[in-house]
Amino acid sequence: MKQIAVIGAGTMGNGIAHVFAQNGYKVNLVDISQASLDKGLATITKNLDRMMTKEVIDASKKEATLGNIITYTNLKEGVSNTDLVVEAATENLDIKLRIFKDLDEVCQSKTILATNTSSISITQIGAATNRPEKVIGMHFMNPVPIMRLVEIIRGYSTSDEVTETIMELSKKLGKTPTEVNDYPGFVANRILMPMINESIETLYNGVAGVEEIDTVMKLGMAHPMGPLQLADFIGLDVCLSILNVMYDGFKNPKYAPCPLLVNMVMAGKLGVKSGEGFYDYSESKKAETVSAQFK
Numbered sequence: 001m002k003q004i005a006v007i008g009a010g011t012m013g014n015g016i017a018h019v020f021a022q023n024g025y026k027v028n029l030v031d032i033s034q035a036s037l038d039k040g041l042a043t044i045t046k047n048l049d050r051m052m053t054k055e056v057i058d059a060s061k062k063e064a065t066l067g068n069i070i071t072y073t074n075l076k077e078g079v080s081n082t083d084l085v086v087e088a089a090t091e092n093l094d095i096k097l098r099i100f101k102d103l104d105e106v107c108q109s110k111t112i113l114a115t116n117t118s119s120i121s122i123t124q125i126g127a128a129t130n131r132p133e134k135v136i137g138m139h140f141m142n143p144v145p146i147m148r149l150v151e152i153i154r155g156y157s158t159s160d161e162v163t164e165t166i167m168e169l170s171k172k173l174g175k176t177p178t179e180v181n182d183y184p185g186f187v188a189n190r191i192l193m194p195m196i197n198e199s200i201e202t203l204y205n206g207v208a209g210v211e212e213i214d215t216v217m218k219l220g221m222a223h224p225m226g227p228l229q230l231a232d233f234i235g236l237d238v239c240l241s242i243l244n245v246m247y248d249g250f251k252n253p254k255y256a257p258c259p260l261l262v263n264m265v266m267a268g269k270l271g272v273k274s275g276e277g278f279y280d281y282s283e284s285k286k287a288e289t290v291s292a293q294f295k
Contacts, residue, residue, distance in 0.1 A: 001083045001169055002026060002083060003025075003026050003082045003083050003084075004027050004028070004084050004085075005027070005028040005029075005030055005078050005086070006027060006028070006086050007086070007089055007099060008088040008089040009033075009037045009040030009071075010088065013031070013040065014043050015047075015142065015144025016088055016144050017029045017044065018048075018145050020173065021044075021065045021066070021068035022061070024064075027068055028078045029069055029072070029078075030071075030075055032073060034071075037071040041066075045066065047145055048066070049062070079103060079107050079111070080108075081108070083110070085111060086138055087099055087115045087117075091117060091241045091242065092241070096117065096125055097125065100135070101129065103129070104128070104130055112134050112162055112166070113129065114135075114166065116139055117139065118189050119185045119242040119245040120245060122136065122153050123156040134162055136153065136158050137151065139188070148174070149175065149176055149188075150173075150176070150178070151177075151186050152170065152180070153180055153186055155182050167179065184249030185242060189246070190246065193239060194255065196231045196234075197239075197257060197261065200261050204258050214226020228278040232272050232278050232279055232281075233271065235270050235273055236264050236269065236270045237270050240262065243255055244257065
């Protein structure tokens with residue numbers, strides 16, 4: 001593994017590119033939008049500067065990391081001659097299937113195709129290609145440069161060789177790979193999202209307010225961040241999408257999204273990314289509770 005391509009320059013994509021590049025891999029960062037690529041590189045630079053401030057890396061390491069990244073808006077150019085492609089596009093099945101069909105056509109036969117999906121079936125994605133044995137889930141956690149876990153999800157047809165290759169590669173990135181089977185939500189989100197959803201239900205039913213719910217979970221359960229603030233950080237639209245995948249996949253009502261979550265997403269209140277969710281993230285408010293909305 002020498003040449004890596006990352007599809008998508010958003011929060012997860014630029015974080016994945018950062019980690020590969022920092023560990024000496026040549027990375028092609030691909031996105032349809034040059035503005036998104038510029039924003040992604042700016043985020044990587046900012047995160048590297050923060051690491052320098054904390055004396056985790058020095059200036060030469062920062063420059064080497066940035067020097068390992070080349071950006072592309074053309075998919076075919078960006079993925080040619082790569083050993084591994086990691087897709088980190090929007091958590092949407094149709095978009096991912098289209099990307100993997102295109103990747104299958106333009107990538108070399110040796111190239112492993114990985115997806116950073118947090119809930120969608122690897123088997124279904126692999127079936128959209130002519131190389132299902134080379135399709136695998138590589139679910140990084142956010143923020144990617146800090147979080148050590150990578151869920152490695154093998155689809156029905158994923159080969160042992162590809163699985164072992166990706167497990168070893170993850171270790172070389174300083175991560176702890178954990179192999180799980182291909183069921184909706186895998187492990188992380190199958191446990192996390194029902195907890196977040198139940199927290200929203202608790203708010204929706206008037207049991208307690210936003211800060212009170214988060215305080216109970218932080219101080220009573222030793223969580224570093226309350227579930228409602230975490231939902232804001234993940235993105236309420238992402239939470240809704242994952243819950244819908246699990247609800248559709250298991251046909252179990254316990255995964256049905258809370259109506260409050262559905263309404264907030266329809267209203268564009270997506271959390272940190274939109275400036276408001278369960279908390280207000282505008283410059284003047286600095287993550288104060290949007291309490292009036294929930295009384």
